[in-house]
Every structure is written in C-alpha cells, then in structure tokens.
Amino acid sequence: MADVTTTEINHSEHAPHVHITPMWIYLTVFFALAVGTVLTVAASRFDLGMWNTPIALVIATIKAVLVILFFMHVIHSPRLTWVVVIASFLWLGVLFVLMFADYLTRAWNIY
Amino acid sequence: MSSLTLHDVRFVEPEATRNYITQDYGALSWLFTKDHKRIAILYLISITALFILGGFFAVVMRIELLTPEGDLLTSDTYNKFFTLHGIIMIFFFLIPSIPAVLGNFLLPLMLGAKDLAFPKINLLSWYLYIIAAVMGLYIIITGGVDTGWTFYTPFSTQFSNTHVFGVTFAAFIVGFSSILTGLNFLVTIHRMRAPGLTWFRLPLFVWAMYATSIVQLLATPVLAITLVMLMFERVVHVGIFDPALGGDPLLFQHMFWFYSHPAVYIMILPAMGVASEVVAAFTRKKIFGYQFVAYSSLAIAFLGFLVWAHHMFVAGISVYSAMIFSFLSYFVAVPSAIKVFNWTATLYRASVSLMTPMLYILGFIGLFTIGGVTGLFLAAIGLDVHVTDTYFVVAHFHYVMVGGAVMAYMAGLHYWWPKITGRMYPEWWARLAALLVFAGFNLTFFPQFVLGYLGMPRRYHAYAPEFQVLNVMSTAGASVLAVGYALPLCYLLWSLWYGRPAGPNPWGAVGLEWTTASPPPMENFHETPVVTWDAYDYPAMMKAMGETQNV
Ligand code: HEM
Numbered sequence: 187m188a189d190v191t192t193t194e195i196n197h198s199e200h201a202p203h204v205h206i207t208p209m210w211i212y213l214t215v216f217f218a219l220a221v222g223t224v225l226t227v228a229a230s231r232f233d234l235g236m237w238n239t240p241i242a243l244v245i246a247t248i249k250a251v252l253v254i255l256f257f258m259h260v261i262h263s264p265r266l267t268w269v270v271v272i273a274s275f276l277w278l279g280v281l282f283v284l285m286f287a288d289y290l291t292r293a294w295n296i297y
Numbered sequence: 298m299s300s301l302t303l304h305d306v307r308f309v310e311p312e313a314t315r316n317y318i319t320q321d322y323g324a325l326s327w328l329f330t331k332d333h334k335r336i337a338i339l340y341l342i343s344i345t346a347l348f349i350l351g352g353f354f355a356v357v358m359r360i361e362l363l364t365p366e367g368d369l370l371t372s373d374t375y376n377k378f379f380t381l382h383g384i385i386m387i388f389f390f391l392i393p394s395i396p397a398v399l400g401n402f403l404l405p406l407m408l409g410a411k412d413l414a415f416p417k418i419n420l421l422s423w424y425l426y427i428i429a430a431v432m433g434l435y436i437i438i439t440g441g442v443d444t445g446w447t448f449y450t451p452f453s454t455q456f457s458n459t460h461v462f463g464v465t466f467a468a469f470i471v472g473f474s475s476i477l478t479g480l481n482f483l484v485t486i487h488r489m490r491a492p493g494l495t496w497f498r499l500p501l502f503v504w505a506m507y508a509t510s511i512v513q514l515l516a517t518p519v520l521a522i523t524l525v526m527l528m529f530e531r532v533v534h535v536g537i538f539d540p541a542l543g544g545d546p547l548l549f550q551h552m553f554w555f556y557s558h559p560a561v562y563i564m565i566l567p568a569m570g571v572a573s574e575v576v577a578a579f580t581r582k583k584i585f586g587y588q589f590v591a592y593s594s595l596a597i598a599f600l601g602f603l604v605w606a607h608h609m610f611v612a613g614i615s616v617y618s619a620m621i622f623s624f625l626s627y628f629v630a631v632p633s634a635i636k637v638f639n640w641t642a643t644l645y646r647a648s649v650s651l652m653t654p655m656l657y658i659l660g661f662i663g664l665f666t667i668g669g670v671t672g673l674f675l676a677a678i679g680l681d682v683h684v685t686d687t688y689f690v691v692a693h694f695h696y697v698m699v700g701g702a703v704m705a706y707m708a709g710l711h712y713w714w715p716k717i718t719g720r721m722y723p724e725w726w727a728r729l730a731a732l733l734v735f736a737g738f739n740l741t742f743f744p745q746f747v748l749g750y751l752g753m754p755r756r757y758h759a760y761a762p763e764f765q766v767l768n769v770m771s772t773a774g775a776s777v778l779a780v781g782y783a784l785p786l787c788y789l790l791w792s793l794w795y796g797r798p799a800g801p802n803p804w805g806a807v808g809l810e811w812t813t814a815s816p817p818p819m820e821n822f823h824e825t826p827v828v829t830w831d832a833y834d835y836p837a838m839m840k841a842m843g844e845t846q847n848v
Pocket residue numbers: 447561562564565607608626627629630633668669670671672673675676677681684685686690693694697698701702
C-alpha cells in the first residue's frame with residue numbers, strides 16, 4: 187500500500203526537483219537590495235514634488251520582485267506557483283483599482 | 298498487503314474494528330492528535346460552545362426588544378451585546394463551521410486520502426482558534442467591546458473606551474486559523490486525490506471547499522492588515538484612518554469590506570456544497586449541470602471580490618464608484634442563481650426522500666433565495682439609501698447566514714452524523730426540530746423586513762411604539778428557533794449512546810466517504826481507493842441494484 191508521500195509524488199505534475207541556487211546569485215541579489223535601500227534613503231533627501239511617492243514605490247517594487255524571484259525561489263518554481271503568485275498580485279490590483287475608483291472620482295460631483 | 302499469512306490476519310483482525318474514536322484514549326490523545334477527524338471533533342465541540350454563547354446574547358437582545366422602552370439593558374450594554382453576538386457568530390461560529398468541522402472530517406475521505414496535506418498545521422489552526430476564543434472570553438468577562446462586528450473607525454480608534462485592541466487582536470488570530478485551514482485544503486485537493494479522481498469527478502462539496510479556500514487565502518490577510526493598522530492607530534496614533542492625522546476613515550471601510558464581503562462567501566459557499574451533496578443523495582440523481590455548479594463556485598469566489606463597496610453607499614464614497622459597485626453587485630447573484638436553478642432542476646420530477654437533511658436543504662434553498670434577492674434590493678442604490686442601517690439589512694443577512702448557511706450546516710451535520718459517530722440520530726425528533734427551525738426562523742426574521750422598510754433602525758435598544766407588534770412576533774419566533782436548536786443538541790448527544798448503529802452507508806449514497814466504515818478507521822481506507830466513476834453516479838448504482846434484485 188502506498189503511503190502518503192509516494193501517492194503525492196505520483197500525483198504531482200512535476201516531480202519535485204531540487205534546484206540549488208549558487209551562492210553568487212544570493213550575494214548579488216543581496217547587494218542589489220542593499221543598493222535599493224541606499225537609493226530609497228537618498229531619494230528621500232530630495233524633494234521631487236509629485237514624484238516622491240512613485241519613485242519610492244518603484245524602488246520598493248523592484249526589491250520585492252527580487253526577493254520573490256530569488257530568495258523565495260519562485261524563478262525556479264513550477265507553473266502552478268507562478269499562477270498563485272501572479273493571481274495574488276492581480277487580487278491586490280483589484281483592491282487598488284476599485285478603491286481608487288472611489289478616491290479619484292469622489293470630488294467630481296462636488297466641483 | 299497481499300503477502301499476509303493467516304497468522305498475520307489473526308493479529309490484524311481486532312485492529313480492523315478500531316476506528317478513529319477508539320484508537321487511543323485519554324485527553325492528551327485528542328489534544329495532540331494530528332488526525333483530521335479528531336480535529337474536526339475538537340472544532341465541533343468548540344464552535345458549538347461559542348454558538349451557544351452567541352445565541353445567549355441574541356436571546357437577551359430579543360427579550361429587550363419585546364418592549365419599546367430600553368428597560369432590560371442600558372444602551373451601553375446593548376451595544377456590547379450586539380457586538381459580541383456578531384463577532385462570535387461570524388468569526389467564531391459561521392466562518393469555521395462547515396469548513397473546519399465537516400470539511401476537515403470529509404475532505405480526505407471524499408478524496409480517498411489518509412489525512413490532509415499538513416496534519417500539524419491543521420492542529421495549529423485549532424489551537425489558534427482556541428487562543429483567540431479564550432482571549433475573547435476574557436474580554437467578555439472584563440467588560441466587552443461595543444464597536445459592532447465591523448469595528449468602524451473613527452469610533453473604534455478614537456472614541457470607544459472598551460476592549461477594542463484585545464478583540465481586534467483576537468479576530469486577527471482567528472483569521473490565521475482560517476487562513477491555515479484554507480491553505481491546507483487547497484494543497485490537499487491539488488495533491489492528495491486518489492488515483493482516477495479527476496477534477497470533474499470530484500464531489501461538488503470539494504469544489505465548494507476549493508473555492509472557499511481561495512477566498513480564505515486571498516481575503517483574510519487583508520483583514521489581518523486592516524486590524525493591525527487599526528490597532529496601531531488606536532495605540533500609537535499613527536495617522537491612517539484619522540483625518541486629523543492625515544488619514545481617511547473610509548479607507549478602513551474599504552479594506553474591511555474587501556475582506557468581509559468575500560467572507561460572506563466563505564460562509565455560504567460551503568453551505569452550497571452541502572446542498573449539492575444532500576440534493577443528490579436524497580433524489581438519487583446526478584446534480585443537474587454538474588460543471589456549471591462547479592464553475593459557479595469559482596465564479597462566486599472571484600466576483601465576490603468586486604462588490605465590497607455596496608456596504609458603503611451612504612458612507613460618503615464617490616457616487617460614480619457607487620454606481621460601479623452597484624452594477625457589479627448584480628453580477629455576483631448570477632452564479633448563485635445558477636446553483637439554485639440547477640438544484641431545482643435536479644429536484645424536478647425526482648422522488649425526493651424527505652429525511653431530515655433534505656428538509657434542511659429545502660429550507661436552505663428557499664431561504665437563501667429570499668436572502669439573495671433582498672441582497673439585490675440592497676444593491677440598488679436608491680433603495681439602499683432608504684433601508685440601509687435598518688432592520689431590512691438585518692433581515693437580509695440573517696436570511697443568507699442563518700436561513701442559508703446555518704440550515705445547510707445542520708443538514709450536513711445530520712447527513713454525515715452517522716459517518717462521524719457511527720450512530721443514527723432519531724429521525725422523528727430531527728424532523729420536528731427541522732420544522733421548528735424553519736418556522737421559528739421565518740417568524741423571527743420576516744417581520745424584520747417589514748420593520749426595516751417602515752424605518753426601524755438597527756442597533757438601538759429602544760424603538761418607536763408603533764413597531765412593537767412586529768417586534769413581539771420576532772421575539773416569539775426567536776423562542777421557537779431556540780427550541781429548534783436546543784433539540785438537536787439533546788438528541789444528537791443522546792444518539793451517541795442510544796442511536797441505532799449506522800453501518801457504513803445508511804443513506805445508500807455514493808461517494809468515497811460512504812465506502813469506508815462508520816466511524817472510519819484512523820487511516821480512513823485500508824487500501825487507497827481507485828476511482829473509475831463520476832460523482833453522483835446514482836443512475837449506474839440504481840441500475841446495478843436493479844440487476845442484483847432481478848437475479
Ligand atoms: C446575492 C448576493 C448578495 C448581494 C447582492 C448582497 C448585497 C448586500 C448589500 C448591498 C448589503 C449592504 C446593505 C446596507 O448596509 O445598506 C448587504 C449587507 C450584508 N450582507 Fe449581503 N448580499 C448578498 C449575499 C449575501 C450573503 C450570501 C451573505 C452571507 C452569507 C450576506 C451577508 C451580509 C451581511 C452580514 C450584511 C450586513 C453587514 C453589516 O452591515 O453588518 N450577503 N448585502
């Protein structure tokens with residue numbers, strides 16, 4: 187009789203393969219994240235007017251993507267993992283888009 | 298297995314008669330169990346206790362509302378009572394009810410698996426639930442909370458002097474219990490299906506749990522974030538929701554309802570899953586339009602995320618976005634309607650056996666439909682402006698949550714009780730209770746539609762004298778309802794000792810859970826089943842039975 191683990195493997199579309207990320211990739215990503223942090227701090231020293239928030243967000247997004255792809259191993263993950271990751275961000279997008287549908291149009295009928 | 302000798306068999310034999318209940322004895326064997334069936338029982342006991350507590354608050358409120366004057370409770374106490382009632386019933390009873398009790402018990406059985414994918418995480422989710430519940434009880438004893446179950450700012454962050462922090466923290470923790478259950482179910486459904494059990498052979502209950510789990514996983518973290526922000530603002534005065542600090546109080550409502558509208562589908566989707574199982578079993582038919590019913594669960598899970606601001610029509614949001622949300626709210630009713638029509642089509646010209654679970658489900662279909670249709674009333678902005686914050690809304694959501702979700706939970710509990718305990722419940726008493734629940738429910742909540750339409754606001758302990766007659770009717774109904782819920786508590790306990798032994802398949806139902814012993818053995822199946830048939834293959838079964846009878 188098959189035990190749980192073997193049935194799992196029989197069922198998985200992708201046989202679990204172990205991908206070992208070389209050390210230099212981790213170090214490069216870490217370095218990039220550190221640079222990103224420095225940039226964030228540096229950008230906060232200048233008043234860029236309406237660009238303050240977008241620039242901070244862009245840097246933060248790049249850092250988050252690096253963490254997700256490399257530290258969380260998504261780049262070597264099966265398609266199902268990609269579906270999960272992308273769907274989660276789409277959901278976040280729903281939250282933002284529909285919320286801004288309120289914020290950006292709230293003043294329309296007043297002015 | 299094939300190499301067993303006679304000698305082995307003699308030793309295996311007494312093992313085979315053991316089940317998950319008799320496998321081990323003692324409290325510790327339960328408190329540290331990793332078995333999904335035992336964890337389901339732990340959940341069953343816990344949520345029943347909290348249901349009784351939540352019911353207590355409801356009964357006292359209904360007694361207060363017998364008279365127009367606020368004579369039994371002060372307005373402060375009344376505020377606390379409706380808050381605690383709401384928080385307990387939603388976060389501690391209805392959200393875990395079908396998934397954590399019936400889902401936990403049945404999912405591995407329906408999939409032909411030995412357990413969930415992560416048994417320890419399953420136990421962890423129960424412990425988180427218990428920690429949150431104990432915090433809640435402590436808060437109730439030490440003074441309670443009065444924000445309403447929705448914790449609206451700025452009242453919750455700036456003005457309430459009750460235990461807002463503690464309660465939101467408890468809700469935060471119980472949210473993680475729900476997330477873990479959802480995660481566990483998703484992985485289990487993907488990875489642990491028996492050989493041959495393809496997606497479109499899955500029982501519709503599994504599809505419903507799958508859709509529910511997606512919602513739990515995607516929505517609940519937003520609640521967690523929102524509650525953390527609330528706690529931050531309340532304690533360290535970070536400006537998030539307070540306009541004086543640069544925040545926006547409506548941001549709280551947006552984020553809260555981004556969770557809480559989908560959360561109503563966490564409550565109703567599992568109920569729909571139970572309905573499909575019960576309708577199939579008691580009509581002996583395949584569910585009409587199986588694929589439509591399966592996909593409509595996913596459609597509900599998705600569309601449920603697009604409608605949240607229909608709770609905020611009068612809160613001061615942009616009228617343009619209100620129109621979008623109103624429009625989208627109509628869409629979410631479509632997949633629900635698909636389900637109702639498909640169940641109805643299944644019932645059409647079937648010989649329906651009116652056993653207790655089926656009685657509850659017939660009640661469910663009707664009451665859920667009323668609840669859903671009045672939801673559409675509320676989604677119409679013009680009408681909502683008139684009835685928002687009145688008893689009309691109270692009636693609407695009790696029709697969906699009590700008339701819908703709780704009825705289906707009772708149906709499921711009775712339907713699978715023989716599987717869970719190995720005993721039959723007493724049919725006559727159970728039917729009586731089902732009828733009492735149905736009658737009591739309608740008497741309690743139908744008058745509230747009228748009251749709301751006439752303008753009685755919700756959340757006050759006193760009201761204008763002309764509303765008294767309808768309120769007395771409502772309280773009378775609540776008493777009947779209370780008897781209807783107390784009866785099952787008594788006869789189900791009674792049946793544990795005196796119920797007729799059920800045997801593996803008392804309903805003659807198809808489905809993997811009915812192919813194993815009742816109660817099931819610890820490992821569910823002695824051999825991993827191989828599935829070669831579709832869900833609800835009653836026609837084939839009836840034919841096979843007919844053939845054996847002819848022989
Ligand atoms: C057919 C789909 C549904 C629609 C279009 C709908 C629509 C609405 C609307 C517009 C409101 C806000 C009314 C107001 O505050 O003025 C509301 C309130 C509510 N609905 Fe629904 N609803 C639907 C289904 C459900 C379901 C299935 C449940 C639960 C299982 C549910 C639970 C609630 C709750 C709890 C509230 C009140 C929240 C509060 O203010 O405390 N609804 N519904």
